[in-house]
Amino acid sequence: MVTSLASRLLEALGPDTVRSSPEDLAVYSYDAYSEGHLPSAAVIPHDAREAALAVRIAFECGEPVVPRGAGSGLCGGAIPACGGLVVSMVRMNRILNLDVRNRRARVQPGLINLDLSRAIAAHGIFYAPDPSSQKISTIGGNVGTNAGGPHCLSYGTTTNHVLGVEFVDGEGVIHHTSLDDPGYDLTGLLVGSEGTLGLLTAVDVRLMALPESVRVAVAAFPDVESASEAVSAVIAAGIVPTALEIMDRLITAAVEAHYQAGFPLDAGAVLLVEIAGPRDDMAAGEAAIARIAQAHGALSWRASSDPAEREALWASRKGAAGALGRIAPNYYIQDACVPRTKLPAVIHEIGRIAHAYDLPVGNVFHAGDGNLHPLLCYDRRDARAVRAVVDAGTEILSTCIAMGGTISGEHGIGYEKRDSLSLVFGTDDLAAMGRVRDVFDPRRLFNPDKIFPSGAVCGEVRAPAAVA
């Protein structure tokens, strides 16, 4: 019972750590996805011990446990879809240990991504995964969704930067995994498991040496297709820059209006390129990419190695989704990934689909990775438009799958896309994942109703109701 969970938590952890009044719980009912559900209780633990105790009590009460970082996830991963206990990590936001020489750190899951790189920059090292949300999103949340970001083109995604984790199981026991341990790679399983296998309480991260030189270039193209062709050609030429990002005209206009970073407004698409590494490679690398861009119809090319200018360009690129607020009251951001050579075709299809549903669409995407983020603009008060967005989104995902792609490159499946997972995987594929779930969470109390197609999980326990 609800009261029993909250009262037991209060008794064990005290009012400073436990929230149980409906008005307090409302904040824990949603994340950046459009629906929400009220939890029975929330805890804000100070350390792993408190978190473990809370998990044990929740499991004893038969209540789900839902981890929460910044609540910035776009797919509903932090929504307590079946009620239960939300564990907020905001107080567990410290760097527990920093080993500069060996380039690793142990951090708490509530640490904000950008705060880590800022705290260690003076040592000449950084944490590579940089999702656009990095100013607010947490390392724990990033680990949960195996977050990406513009720079994973050459540095890889979160999972490539996690050396081990500490997690709490359903009995409230704290475990530690490490890539150094012999045996099955539990670390690799836990990263990207969206809180369904246990509660993260610490993460061992790999850090990298800051590159000696960094150069950013902005190229204007007549349209997204030609910019995408240029990206494919750069990769095909055996050049892997640290980032290759495309923004279309709609996004560029919104970003420029907000940030005035100096992106060209007359272009159909803007390509943002970053190369980083030893200074010896900068001039040749830039020249090679510029040549390819020009051969694919680039209208202009502007390069900079000035840190302030670079910072401004990246800040505006990472703020692209937010800047869209200038154009439409609401937007729906999709996340899909296709083989890189399919980019021009899939962009064309997205345009066709959006047009058919009469929805303005903006495209801002990690082109080098083939990771698309079409943003469909709509007004939530218009029921017809809401329906159109949902249908267009599904059609876009189906198109990506048909082109050999997948339904999430970096945001995760969460609550939103759980029923779409069966578009990608068959019964046998999902059954193998189910075996892992059976090992870690046989009672299906860790973040239920996430990732896996709905039906048999918590729908039987308590039907989730949309509140937002």
Add this chain to the structure above:
Amino acid sequence: MTAGIAPRIITPDDAAGAAATLAACARDGFAVVAVGGSTLQSLGNAPRRCDVALHTSRLRGIRDYDPRDMTAGIEAGTTLAEVARVLGEHGQWIPFDAPLPARATVGGTLAAGWAGPRRAAYGRLRDLLIGSTIALADGTLARAGGMVVKNVTGYDMSKLYVGSLGTLGLIVRANFKALPQPAAQRLAVAPLADDVRERAIAAIGGLTVEPTAALIVDGFPRVARWPGAALRLVLLFEGSEAVVERGTRDARSALGKAGVAETLLHDGAGAQRGFTELIDAYVDAAGERTLTYRTTGLPSTAWARTRAGEGLARAGGLHAESIADLRTGDAILRFSTRTVAAFAAKLPAFDADVRRAFDHATVLAGGAALRASIDAWGAEPATIATMRAIKKHFDPAGILAPGRYVGAI
């Protein structure tokens, strides 16, 4: 079939055949050991039973390789050399970094969880793996991941299979992200006299252009045609011509200041050959009188661990050779003595000393008789109960390489 006699060799023609074989073995209780190129079969314990040797030699081929996408789907029995040849035609590669690439297979290298010295620069093999298909003991084929380089759709099952040594299923296909081949390679080799070692190690740590591999090699006569002292610092630089040139120049200068008398350079094919020989030496031609451990840990402690290994050998009356990997933190320790019998007599006690001295020490290679008398894994990790549960859920009949893995899994 009865345990104890030579295993029956089954060589399926395709993935479905492999899955059907596993299902049949599970039904009849036959123990199955997967066989690729047999270059890393020395990893782990000898399985308790082996009724069927499942060879992957007919599961060969590179599928869905579009060089413009820089991704390739590769069947398990394809050799690393074949992958290098096909991708190399397009200036691309997958840094398997594994011994004996002409025989070693993609599936076997993954199942072994091979982690080579260049992983600090290019990532672990698991990090380049973007999708997989595995044949499971219930006869199903389960896919994970896909053919895209970023993918968060369900659990990252491929990582579970990497390093599982055939105890959960048979990897039949692996999809990789390929990398552009470095334009230039140069190997710098410097003999290290006793009095300059510490300073030389410190000098390497301060280089702006980092070597893709930095090893201190002590012994290993097969790669000893490199002249100089028994103890050599080996640095591999890879990248553009300009970066490689600067990297070796800076390294030479820094080592010179640290008191290193001379640094020899090998270019192009010579660098490649030298480095390949070195990686081969991790497991190859170890002989029946040797036992090789890999210890993992912090890079800053790798050198000290090889010295500790040397100390153990001296105390135990054994001969020691070692490789200290200054970038990844691996320390490879090879022990030997005059006869198998002489080593075997010391072994249980010596193995216990090794396990006491190092947190993470596993047996990498060595004589079969010596390996049979000890556990390859040492102390069980704290998460062993979870690992046992995973095994039980994937292989309830316990037919997949029984006893080979950690904790007698």
